[in-house]
Amino acid sequence: TSMRGAGHPQGCFTMERLLDRIAQASGKDRAEIRRINLIRPEQMPFEQPLLTQAGQKIVYDSGDYVKCQADLMAAIEYESFPERQRAARAEGRYLGIGLANYVKPTGRGPFETGLVRIGTSGKISVYTGGVAMGQGFHTAMAQICADQLGVSPKDVTVIAGDTDTVSMGIGGFASRLSVCAGSSIHLASVEVRQKVLSIAANLLEASAEDLELIDGKVFVKGVPGMSVGFAEIADAVAGIPGVSLPDGISAGLEAEANFQPENVTYANGAHAAEVEVDPGTGAVKITRYVVVHDSGRLINPMLVDGQVQGGVTL
Numbered sequence: 515t516s517m518r519g520a521g522h523p524q525g526c527f528t529m530e531r532l533l534d535r536i537a538q539a540s541g542k543d544r545a546e547i548r549r550i551n552l553i554r555p556e557q558m559p560f561e562q563p564l565l566t567q568a569g570q571k572i573v574y575d576s577g578d579y580v581k582c583q584a585d586l587m588a589a590i591e592y593e594s595f596p597e598r599q600r601a602a603r604a605e606g607r608y609l610g611i612g613l614a615n616y617v618k619p620t621g622r623g624p625f626e627t628g629l630v631r632i633g634t635s636g637k638i639s640v641y642t643g644g645v646a647m648g649q650g651f652h653t654a655m656a657q658i659c660a661d662q663l664g665v666s667p668k669d670v671t672v673i674a675g676d677t678d679t680v681s682m683g684i685g686g687f688a689s690r691l692s693v694c695a696g697s698s699i700h701l702a703s704v705e706v707r708q709k710v711l712s713i714a715a716n717l718l719e720a721s722a723e724d725l726e727l728i729d730g731k732v733f734v735k736g737v738p739g740m741s742v743g744f745a746e747i748a749d750a751v752a753g754i755p756g757v758s759l760p761d762g763i764s765a766g767l768e769a770e771a772n773f774q775p776e777n778v779t780y781a782n783g784a785h786a787a788e789v790e791v792d793p794g795t796g797a798v799k800i801t802r803y804v805v806v807h808d809s810g811r812l813i814n815p816m817l818v819d820g821q822v823q824g825g826v827t828l
Contacts, residue, residue: 522618530614544585548615552579570777574617577782582806583615590786590804598788608791609801614786619778621693627682628698630659630706631768632751636730636745638663638670643683644695645675650817651691655699657813663701663710664727682772689781692813697773705769713747715768716760783807785826 533551537544553560555578562572587593592611592815599609629641640659647651651674656667663670673679674695675686684694707727714732715722725732732747734740748767751759759765788802805822812818 526614526616530612537732542572545583545592545613548613549580549583552583552615554580557740566778568715573777574780576810577617577780577781577808579784581615582782582784582808586613586784586786586804586806589806590788590802592786595788602790610789610791612787612789614785615783617780617782618689620689621775621779622688622690622782623694623775623778624684625682625692625772625774626684626694626698627680627770627772628695628702629657629680629767629768629770630699630701630702632663632710632744632748633767634745634748636743636748638744640670640672640699641676641679642672642674642695642699643680643685644691645683645686647686647691649691649821650814651686651695653811654692655696658696658699659703662700662707665730669730674721693779694773694775696813697775698771701771701773702769705771706767709764709767709769710744710747710752713750713760713763714742716763717742717747717750727729779810781807781809 533547534544536542537547540547555700558574560574564572564675566572590611595609596613599611602609627641627643631639631641638659639648640655644651644653644655652672653667653673655672656670659670662666675683684690710727710732711722711725714720714725718725718732718734720734720740724735726735727733731741731743744767751763751765751767753759753765753826784806786802786804787800790799790801791797792799803826805826807822809818
């Protein structure tokens with residue numbers, strides 16, 4: 515069937531079949547053969563002897579591959595599989611089980627652009643060169659910005675891949691957007707947050723350390739009546755002919771960042787499938803399928819679950 519992967523499925527299939535053959539030749543359990551060949555947590559970061567096609571070092575930066583497999587074995591009830599297999603065989607049914615571990619690079623550069631702007635209406639806009647591919651990109655990027663500005667993600671508008679609004683960008687490919695576009699938007703949001711606090715401190719005649727951002731306004735902590743909205747803050751730096759801006763305050767309430775990763779980062783995981791095969795027709799029915807996937811810090815867990823499940827069903 516159709517799949518993306520630039521050779522990944524073929525490479526994984528070859529490695530997993532070799533491990534199964536090693537297990538058969540050595541008389542060891544297939545899961546044990548995999549376990550003893552996994553990179554251990556204390557070996558991280560782990561540098562491979564090969565280089566990428568771009569000439570970069572391949573360095574696995576994090577992850578507990580051994581725990582991923584152990585969690586998988588527990589979830590699929592691997593130890594009791596032989597008993598299930600024998601019981602099924604007595605009924606004329608043929609059960610089999612397959613295992614696979616993997617590691618996958620994410621966050622490929624060279625860079626991505628993120629621009630965050632609060633207009634004089636108080637509306638928050640995010641612009642990026644990254645392009646959505648149906649994986650909840652706009653939602654995740656809105657969350658990243660909203661987290662810094664103290665608003666709901668629904669209050670952030672994301673405009674992606676439009677050269678009218680952002681001049682540079684690489685696009686959407688190779689599992690890169692959360693790392694590259696997300697980091698750029700995060701950096702720009704942090705800068706805008708600092709500017710909001712600085713301007714609000716001037717307007718409220720308070721210290722920036724005593725302020726907090728809540729629902730599109732900046733409040734003096736412990737004094738609910740003292741606040742100023744994003745619209746007023748943006749208007750204060752929009753400029754009035756002949757009137758100077760406050761000392762140390764630059765024009766406009768926006769920031770742009772171009773995050774450049776030094777190298778890729780890596781996700782990892784393990785899959786197991788228990789199947790029933792009809793010995794007469796060769797038809798295969800999946801009876802159990804378990805995934806343990808380590809994505810690191812999740813921006814939106816529901817979106818990640820959907821992507822993993824979608825990847826499996828594809």
